[in-house]
Amino acid sequence: MTDERSTWLFGYGSLIWRPDFPWLASRPARIRGWTRRFWQGSHDHRGVSDDPGRVATLIESPGEYCQGRAFLIEPAIFEHLDVREKNGYQRHPVEILFDQGSATGVVYVAPPDNFAFLGQAPLPEIATHINRCCGPSGTNREYLFRLARALREIDAIDPHVFQLERLVRGLSSTQPDFGTGN
Secondary structure: OOOOOOEEEEEOOHHHHOOOOOOOEEEEEEEEEEEEEEEEEEOOOOOEOOEOEEEEEEEEEEEEEEEEEEEEEOOOHHHHHHHHOOOOOEEEEEEEEOOOOEEEEEEEEOOOOOOOEOOOOOHHHHHHHHHHOEEOOEEHHHHHHHHHHHHHHOOOOOHHHHHHHHHHHHHOOOOOOOOOOO
């Protein structure tokens, strides 16, 4: 049984593959009107202050869908998530769509006016950036590769992520491959 105050949280980045919080239920989901892009800087996890990594955020995009994973969580979990997502992300209400039905929930979005927003760039430039960056949580490549693998596991299609994955893998065949195995 779930508490009536339980909330659905939509994850589209590292929350999909690294949910470091307790949850009551989890299932594949999608949201309408948003697209995932590697346009947010990460000074605290996948990069450092003078060389931030690039991580996912959502960009408003009418008619598009972003696929991810929804987690049913208790309200107290937001205390942890607000710290984890502190680098420019804000809670945003959203309708979460499931194969059967929908629910009102929350998603963390890093809006274009936040201090860490890096913005759009050509994909080869983003790939080079991701390939070189590393922070306290690991390499930026690892973040990208684990996200791509997690999206495949839920049968999600994301040309932006998958093209970046191909480009980064092509930059160096000597880099560790976090996208397969483990």
